[in-house]
Amino acid sequence: MFKHFPSLTAVAATLAFSACASTFAQDADDFRGSSHSGQNVKVMIISMFGPEGQVWLDKLGPWKTVSVPGLSPDYPVVHCNRQEICVMTTGMGHANAAASLMALTFSDKFDLRRTYFMIAGIAGIDPIRGTIGSAAWAKYLVDFGIQWEVDAREKPDSWPSGYLGINTKSPGEKPPLDYKTEVFQLNPALADVAYALSRNVALSDGAEAQAARAKFGYAPANQPPKVIQCDTLAGDTWWSGKYIGERARDWTKQLTDGKGVYCTTQQEDNATYEALKRAASAHKVDLNRVAAVRTGSDFDRPYEGQSASDNLLNYAAQGGFAPAIENLYRAGNPLVQDIVTHWGEWRDGVPRR
Numbered sequence: 150m151f152k153h154f155p156s157l158t159a160v161a162a163t164l165a166f167s168a169c170a171s172t173f174a175q176d177a178d179d180f181r182g183s184s185h186s187g188q189n190v191k192v193m194i195i196s197m198f199g200p201e202g203q204v205w206l207d208k209l210g211p212w213k214t215v216s217v218p219g220l221s222p223d224y225p226v227v228h229c230n231r232q233e234i235c236v237m238t239t240g241m242g243h244a245n246a247a248a249s250l251m252a253l254t255f256s257d258k259f260d261l262r263r264t265y266f267m268i269a270g271i272a273g274i275d276p277i278r279g280t281i282g283s284a285a286w287a288k289y290l291v292d293f294g295i296q297w298e299v300d301a302r303e304k305p306d307s308w309p310s311g312y313l314g315i316n317t318k319s320p321g322e323k324p325p326l327d328y329k330t331e332v333f334q335l336n337p338a339l340a341d342v343a344y345a346l347s348r349n350v351a352l353s354d355g356a357e358a359q360a361a362r363a364k365f366g367y368a369p370a371n372q373p374p375k376v377i378q379c380d381t382l383a384g385d386t387w388w389s390g391k392y393i394g395e396r397a398r399d400w401t402k403q404l405t406d407g408k409g410v411y412c413t414t415q416q417e418d419n420a421t422y423e424a425l426k427r428a429a430s431a432h433k434v435d436l437n438r439v440a441a442v443r444t445g446s447d448f449d450r451p452y453e454g455q456s457a458s459d460n461l462l463n464y465a466a467q468g469g470f471a472p473a474i475e476n477l478y479r480a481g482n483p484l485v486q487d488i489v490t491h492w493g494e495w496r497d498g499v500p501r502r
Contacts, residue, residue, distance in 0.1 A: 186260040188215075191233040191489050193253075193261065194481070195268045197246065197417050199224075200470075202238040204478045205269075209234055209485075215259075219252025221245055227253070232489045235259075239417065242385050243294070246417035250424030254433050263496060265339075265438040265488050266425060268418055269481045271473040272381065273464075274445030275394060276365055278412035281358040281448070281469035282374030284480030285381065286344045287441045289409035290333040291401045292419040293384035296324075301392070310396045314403070320396075323403050330423045332404040336437045338499045340378065343440050345502070346483035348376045353475035357468020364452040374445070374472065376480050379412035380405070381443050383419040389464075390457035394450040413443040437498065442481050446473035 196202035206212065206228060214226040221240035229235040239249035254261060272285075279285055301311040314324025326332070352374045365371045382397050401411035418441055428434045446469040451460035487495075494500040 187256070187258050188229070189233055189260050190229065190235050190264045191492060191495075192235070192265050192267060192485050193227075194234070194236045194485070195250070195266060195270075195421060196236065196238045196477075197270045197415075198238065198241050200474050201270050201477060202228075202236050204474050205236045208478055208482075209236075212236075217252055217256045217258055219256070220249050224249075227258075234485060234489060239421070242416050243383070243420040247420040247424045250421050251427065254425065254428035255431070261428070261434050262432070263438075264434065265440070265484075265495070266434070267481055267484065268421055268439070268441040268443075269477045270415060270417070270443055271446040271470070271477070272413035272415040272443035273389075273447050273449035274414075275398070275412045276370030276448050276450065276452075277367070278369065278379050278410065279377050279445050280362055280365075280370050280372060280374055281445050281467060282352055282354055282472040282476055283369070283445045284347070284352065284374070284376045284476050285413050285443050285445070286340050286347075286376070286378050286480075287381040287413070287418075287443065288335050288337050288340045288378070289380040289401070289405050290335065290418045290422055290441065291380065291382050291404050291409060291411070292328075292331050293382045293397060293400060293414070294386065295328050295331050296400070309399075310392055312396050312400070320399075321403075323406075326404075330419055332409075333419065333422045333426075334405075335422075335439055335441060336499060338501075339438065339440050342487075342499060342502060343442070343481075343484045344376065344378050346487055347480045350376060350479050350483065352376070352479055353472040355468050355472050357466070358472050359468075361448070361467040361469070364455070365448075366453060370448070370452075374476065377412070380409040381413040381415060381418055381441060382411055383415055383417060385416050387461065388414075389450060389461035391450050397449070413445065414449050415443055418443075440484065442477065444473040444476045444480065446470050 212228040224238035239246045299311045304311040313320040401409045447464040
């Protein structure tokens with residue numbers, strides 16, 4: 150199941166996001182950076198829709214806004230504070246994520262060559278790896294959308310699902326990766342530092358989330374949320390169910406040669422990374438400085454006795470939205486603050502710790 154909640158609450162938060170941030174006066178010395186290279190940024194937080202960005206705006210201001218041509222018309226500005234922490238929102242889905250990141254990274258408004266990028270969004274979560282509210286730092290980004298598919302009612306009996314890799318002969322065969330965006334590996338050193346900094350933080354929870362959790366008869370689904378390490382799957386089709394979920398697990402292992410472990414499902418991360426990769430090829434960003442954290446807002450499959458359709462149609466009733474949004478900040482902020490507080494250690498790359 151995928152994760153965004155286009156409810157009235159989210160719409161209101163999105164509208165508030167566009168005009169919410171307080172601004173502060175600045176002089177020529179603020180946000181240092183020569184005119185030809187743009188202002189410096191130590192950390193760029195990448196959110197995908199209003200509430201994901203709003204949690205940062207509420208806690209780390211005051212802010213100034215920078216308009217960037219080519220960003221989503223719903224989120225046309227980047228917010229930056231005095232610590233050189235910035236927040237951008239791409240808009241939901243692959244196309245919005247790629248377009249917004251390309252606009253940002255090829256803009257002359259910022260110097261991003263030493264910037265650390267943190268993708269921070271909510272996601273569906275695999276109940277054998279985490280639970281509602283859990284925060285997962287990924288080392289692999291896997292695209293679930295770049296596959297062949299036949300309707301499961303028409304698949305060969307020997308196939309576990311209707312999915313298989315493009316230009317393969319069976320679901321168990323690894324595809325040739327002709328698109329070159331099917332799988333990306335993030336800097337494991339950065340992922341490990343991010344996890345170490347946040348692993349013991351107290352995460353937010355709620356009564357509705359606890360009730361939804363209790364319907365599962367096994368851990369970690371029925372346990373309190375915590376910070377974990379496992380990998381994330383991107384694709385624009387929202388899905389739910391045991392069998393698609395098993396394909397998600399198998400596909401992640403297949404594309405990572407058994408090294409990756411699927412646990413969260415979202416829409417944007419491979420598109421975001423590919424845009425950053427294009428910018429890196431033009432020496433505008435450093436791909437070793439990209440981290441991704443996703444928090445569980447709903448389960449990707451039903452509990453025993455529940456239908457896959459009920460799990461999908463009533464995802465919001467799981468009560469995971471508010472804790473997941475709050476836990477983006479709680480799990481992500483230790484890394485953000487360590488970078489800006491100890492910039493001397495981080496300036497030239499991820500420190501060894």
